[in-house]
Amino acid sequence: MTRGRHQRRASGGRAARVVTALIVAALALVAGAATFGGSRWPGVSSGSPPDVGRATTAPTTAAPTTTVGPPPGAAGATLTPIPASGTKLLFGMGTEADNAIGHKLVTQAPVRMLTSWYNGPGDLSWMTGWRTGTVPRSYGRGYALHLIVFNDGPEGPVDTKYGPACGRAYPLASRFAADMTRLAKTFAGARGGPPLYVTLFTEFQTYPCADNAWRADGETTNYYRALIDQYRAALRIFHQHAPNARVSLGWGGWQALYDDPSRGGGLSLFDYFAQVLRESDFQSFQAMDPRSNVRTIRTMVRELGAYGPVMVAHLQNDSAHYGADVREVLDPGFLREMISEGLFAVSFMDDKRMLADPDTFAFVRDAVRRHGRDP
Numbered sequence: 001m002t003r004g005r006h007q008r009r010a011s012g013g014r015a016a017r018v019v020t021a022l023i024v025a026a027l028a029l030v031a032g033a034a035t036f037g038g039s040r041w042p043g044v045s046s047g048s049p050p051d052v053g054r055a056t057t058a059p060t061t062a063a064p065t066t067t068v069g070p071p072p073g074a075a076g077a078t079l080t081p082i083p084a085s086g087t088k089l090l091f092g093m094g095t096e097a098d099n100a101i102g103h104k105l106v107t108q109a110p111v112r113m114l115t116s117w118y119n120g121p122g123d124l125s126w127m128t129g130w131r132t133g134t135v136p137r138s139y140g141r142g143y144a145l146h147l148i149v150f151n152d153g154p155e156g157p158v159d160t161k162y163g164p165a166c167g168r169a170y171p172l173a174s175r176f177a178a179d180m181t182r183l184a185k186t187f188a189g190a191r192g193g194p195p196l197y198v199t200l201f202t203e204f205q206t207y208p209c210a211d212n213a214w215r216a217d218g219e220t221t222n223y224y225r226a227l228i229d230q231y232r233a234a235l236r237i238f239h240q241h242a243p244n245a246r247v248s249l250g251w252g253g254w255q256a257l258y259d260d261p262s263r264g265g266g267l268s269l270f271d272y273f274a275q276v277l278r279e280s281d282f283q284s285f286q287a288m289d290p291r292s293n294v295r296t297i298r299t300m301v302r303e304l305g306a307y308g309p310v311m312v313a314h315l316q317n318d319s320a321h322y323g324a325d326v327r328e329v330l331d332p333g334f335l336r337e338m339i340s341e342g343l344f345a346v347s348f349m350d351d352k353r354m355l356a357d358p359d360t361f362a363f364v365r366d367a368v369r370r371h372g373r374d375p
Helices: 023-035 104-108 121-132 134-140 176-187 218-241 253-257 274-279 294-304 322-329 332-341 358-371
Strands: 090-093 113-118 144-149 155-160 163-168 196-200 245-252 258-260 283-287 310-315 343-348
Touching: 090 144, 104 358, 113 121, 113 343, 121 134, 121 176, 134 144, 144 176, 144 310, 155 218, 163 218, 176 218, 196 218, 196 310, 218 245, 218 274, 245 253, 245 310, 253 258, 253 283, 253 294, 283 294, 294 310, 294 322, 294 332, 322 358, 332 343, 332 358
Parallel strands: 090 113, 090 343, 113 144, 144 196, 196 245, 245 283, 283 310, 310 343
Antiparallel strands: 155 163
16 A cells, blocks of 8 residues: 655745835835845845745645634535634644544654655545545544645646646646545535534646746646636635535645746745635644744744635644754744744654654653643
8 A cells, every 4th residue: 555655845835025105105015125135025035036945755754813714605504713822823644534542642742643655546445535534533633634635746738727837737627626525525524513624736837848937938827827726716615525525725835935926936926826725714824944933933934924724734843953943943932922823733643763862862752741722
């Protein structure tokens, strides 16, 4: 039985926009941007994306409460509000729910969300079997479930209704909607029960042949337009077949660490997805920088928090810097700051690095005990 896992990339988000009627203030903002090398926001570089971590496929492994409104086409439907607290977060674990539940951190701290990765059609044969086992048992024990839809297939020419495109074929394939229907039915739970969080197309900026920029070329623009259509179709499918589902678009966290307005890249890419973000139930991104994920998380939460509650969908650092990094990420002051900006959940990919050092594991366990909450 071949299953999916992942390990590779991270990044940040932009400060909230300042709207003012004063011409003087507007000129000041322009001057400030010039001071920072042409970037729209202080601390954000111009030009190319930084070299940080991305996922790869491998054989198995006090903000206000936000109310999620009715999904498109489902008049009167409501979902339970996503709770927010000045010090509490929903913590998750895993690349597969069935083994994440046995991880040491899950057994010793309130990690109340189990994350699973779907990498493509090959996973359906075993994952759909959870419908009568892993899924209902997990909901019955009070766990939220989190499904990450990822694709790392080969890139090449793709036909779309917008014209020729270039990128990974499966996300735009005609069978994609049917596969999402099978997943939605597999992971469906009761409307009033623990939620199902869905991160669709994690690291989607890398799916076209040219990464991270809307206007890299015409084929890239066409690919992104078709991907948005597929996202909206999948969002409707999960809302229809999984009453407890909340759906988000999965960003690579590096996107907000630079800006490239001429190509619609970096921070400028968010503008092209603004409407889709507003249609989503929550926002999500990955943080996998092998050096430090603090800047990634801070900038991405600020960027995406304008559109809704924010989840770090997969947090990982496979380098020797893990201990220092996780201590910064789970610092109480930093968590309070991020929660105030909209962060509501963080999912660890695994607990291997923390288990390598007893002091680090104890720190993470105690931090999750202090700050963890139920779904």
